[in-house]
Amino acid sequence: MSISSSSTVLTAAEQNAMPAKYERQPNVLRKKLSSVVPGSVNLQVLGAGANGSPSAVYLFTDQSRYLFNCGEGTQRLAHEHKTRLSRLEQIFVTRNTWKTVGGLPGLALTIQDAGVRNVGLHGPPHLDTMLQSMRRFVVLKHLQMQTIDATEGNHFEDSIMSVESLVLRSEQQPEQPVISYICALKPRPGALNLVKCVEQGVTPGPLLGQLKNGHDVVLPCGKVVHSVDVTEPGETALSFVFIDVPSEDYLQSLQAQAQEYKKLAATQLTEVAVVVHFTPATLTAHPDYRRFMEQNFSQCTQHIYLNSPKNPFSGYAAAHRIQYQLHQLEPNIFPLLAESDELQRSCPSSMLSHSLKKTKLNEQENLETNHETEPKQMDGMVMKTETEAEQGVTSMASFHLRPKKGLDRTLEAKLTPLEYVKETHAVPGFTELLAQLHNEAQLQRPDTAVGSYPRIIFLGTGSCIPNKTRNVSSILIQTAAEAFMLLDCGEGTHGQIVRLYGRERAEQIMRQLHAVYISHLHADHHIGLIGLLHERQRLMPAAPLLLLAPRQIEPWLQFYNRQIEPIADAYTLVGNGEMLDQPLADERVQQQLGIASIATCLVRHCPHAYGISLTLHAQHEGEPVKLTYSGDTMPCADLVQLGRNSTVLIHEATMEDDLEEEARIKTHSTVSQAIQQGRDMQAKHTILTHFSQRYAKCPRLPSSEDMQHVAIAFDNMQVTVDDLKHYHRLYPALLAMYAEYTEELEQRAVKRELKQERKRKLAQT
Known part of the structure; x- marks a missing residue:
């Protein structure tokens, strides 16, 4: 018989309740959960590098958040997909270039407003001087960003994971190092075996929690009880890797580090669950790069390719939603985004749905996006072959590290144009006003596709x-x-x-x-x-x-x-x-x-x-x-x-x-x-x-x-x-379309006026 100590593992209800309670008190939450082994650890793709979106990955646990790369648009994607940034603690960047750090100014202002007070920023040299140079237009009154030069052998470790930095250098540009990160989750201890505890003479109380946490204890009689003697075997430690190879000039440096990756594959104590590739698509197809992946990672390792041409959608679904709605009023003034047309022509069907019913993607639907190979299934994990691995992902794809479920694409951002249009026609009076607009003398002007400037x-x-x-x-x-x-x-x-x-x-x-x-x-x-x-x-x-x-x-x-x-x-x-x-x-x-x-x-x-x-x-x-x-x-x-x-x-x-x-x-x-x-x-x-x-x-x-x-x-x-x-x-049609929204604004205005009136009366008395 085995039990889980309530002192170390939170219930699902407690985990769900905590973020809201402590959203504005991140330090309190961090202290409360510092000794708790996270029951949930997920990698979430914020941006996949498609159509002007950044390549950014968010790692979140029950108590901490980590961001890997922060290009322009990261904070907007986080806002759209309700990714909580208020508990962000560490940011890791692979390069000191605008492609990977261009979102830092806006992100810093956003998390400062959300109550974050301290963030670690890991990456190549000069991040500190870049932040200092931004001070003229990014005023950080309450947020402290501590920069850590990852080229100096700094090894990050906290209660959740350890991060090792591997430095890539180019002979042509030795002053521009690139960082890859090997991350290892702290393994979750095995369940406490109550029968063995009784046999060792451990009575109910706080000693059970210490044993569960992996600590040996001394009983009142002086007997030492070792944690390994009363717990079940712990889980295999999971590792995950972020690799960025900007150009062929860095391939030689990558090859020189093969031994570091072989260590991960060789040990029986850890498993490399996933490799996330920030590498440009032109390099991921290079024979040397492919060979490196085959030789240094097992077939069980999943590969997530960002910046791939097979990542067809930027993830900014809300922009398409409002554009489809406004397009009904005047197509020339509110043209549909060309990204939508590109998805229509070339993307997997899951990215552009014309169904009015929202459905979850099952495994078979995911596989239908690739007709070249059929990946094998094993314990819920998708065993990707080389070709299918390059299929790529889009914003909000997740990889579940704990519980170990692998790649999950059910929440990937996608477009549902008919839903967007249907929303507006459900508004009372809108359909009639739209018909009236179209029946009136249409906008008498040259076609905006040609001619008239500016x-x-x-x-x-x-x-x-x-x-x-x-x-x-x-x-x-x-x-x-x-x-x-x-x-x-x-x-x-x-x-x-x-x-x-x-x-x-x-x-x-x-x-x-x-x-x-x-x-x-x-x-x-x-x-x-x-x-x-x-x-x-x-x-x-x-x-x-x-x-x-x-x-x-x-x-x-x-x-x-x-x-x-x-x-x-x-x-x-x-x-x-x-x-x-x-x-x-x-x-x-x-x-x-x-x-x-x-x-x-x-x-x-x-x-x-x-x-x-x-x-x-x-x-x-x-x-x-x-x-x-x-x-x-x-x-x-x-x-x-x-x-x-x-x-x-x-x-x-x-x-x-x-x-x-x-x-x-x-x-x-x-x-x-x-x-x-x-x-x-x-x-x-x-x-x-x-x-x-x-x-x-x-x-x-x-x-x-x-x-x-x-x-x-x-x-x-x-x-x-x-x-x-x-x-x-x-x-008339525009205001009817957003009548519920504008009514809410009116109600807020009334409340503000009543509040001001009460203040005036109090001031008079």
Whole structure:
């Protein structure tokens, strides 16, 4: 007979209850569970590297969380899939490049707000100096990030696992080491055998818990009872490995470490359950790389390939959901994301479901995604052959290490377009209003697929941090058939372009992107810049990017170029302040972009925050088109003067109207203030953007009369000036579609007003 001591193993109910109870008290939870052997240990794929998504893996147990690599977009995927970051303790990165650390600035701000106070950051050298260089735009008041140089032989170990770092070096780039990680779970002790305890003279009480934990005890009579004598055999220790080989230059170094991996395969005390490959797909197909895997890991080892072309879906399902819904209103303004079409053509059926019924993927459905081989089954584990291993996974695939169940794809992110559309038609009155919209005189304008410029494409319309439906600030302006410019470049901007346009068209746009404007140095407005520069470098365009930004961005870019990766040749910097008195009107903007002049003004937000006005060669109704963009600002007289008689004003509208005081404190604008700015500068059309993330779908809007010449922006929305004349026709159906959501916003506003009224009465008495 065997028992499990309640002092060391929590019940399932206790484990489930603890996260909510201690969500804001991570240190209390850590202390309470420090001696508890985790009953659940899972690897979860946050991002699989597809279509602009990062490659990131989250390891979570009953009490601790660990993140492996943190590329751009990691925090957005974590938010969308409800991955709790508030108990994150350690981050391990394989390279000190933007591909693996580009999500750290946003992630750090997010976990700081969630209550995390200390995080270990393991990886190559210069992580500490990179964090220090970010301090200008990533203010960490309460979060301490301790960097650990994994090349110095540092061995991480806690109560849950140990992590050994193996360093790969290239002869061509010895100063850029890459880290692979061998992780070993602490084995779970065997169950306590009560009969043997009685035979040894152990009485009920705390001694049982000590024996269960693997500690020998001394009885009152002086007799020593050894734990191994009264417990069943413990589980085999499980190991798992993260490997990253960036290029062929590192293969020789990998081969030199073969002995370390052979040790894992040779010992009878441990089993290598899974190898996670951060290695690019071009390298995983290399004969030497394949041979290394065959020789150093057994057939029982599972392989998870990130960055594989067979990982077809980015994992950002919520963006597709809202786009399918908005697409019903006006397909040209709200086009479906090209990623959806690519999935339709090439992905496994499990990634794009047209069924209205949600079903779990069973093993057979998983196998149907590969027609070349049939893997064998053994004790619930999928024994992958070489070909099937390369099938790849997508976001939210899990590998269960404890209990040992292997690969689980039931929760993988997938698209269900018919469900998204059906949701809207279940809303009372929406179907009728949609039919009325379609029966009215349709938007009388040229087809947005050709002809009319400028075209304004919103890539990110949220403020501060991304959520699942609104990414952070970025607006793509197509000034001519083969000319593009970006207004701000928040985290994940390049990924938004890839998912909206598809990979082939996205590469064309990157080559035709001639300028990027950064309004100010808050992280949500420029963190996507380095990833964008790397992509343009890869495509080798004819000329460097024209970067219009505050001069204060220079130290950050120079540090990155000097210590991390070369980017100096990818851009030419022109300070925003240099255009205050003298608008920019040289051949770079006139010939490449079709812009007659670019002017700026200081706005009321933070130091070195600017608004911008573009006067284009393109004309509308006989006059040059003038676009003005506010960046982040309170109502600002200088911006009104800069944008006088604009064709289109794009203005931030962070807060709803009854939060005017909060907007003032945070130096932002309310919806009505932004609309008034447009009236004051006599702009023909105003587009509202940069909404607080509390308005994930649709903000509270003023009366319909106020919205006659006003449009609200959504991610992946594209408009021309002609579209804006008719945008107000969309509002009845749009507001009906999100009636439940907007009603909830109204109820919150009423509660705020009642609370303020009570405060006023108390103040009077």
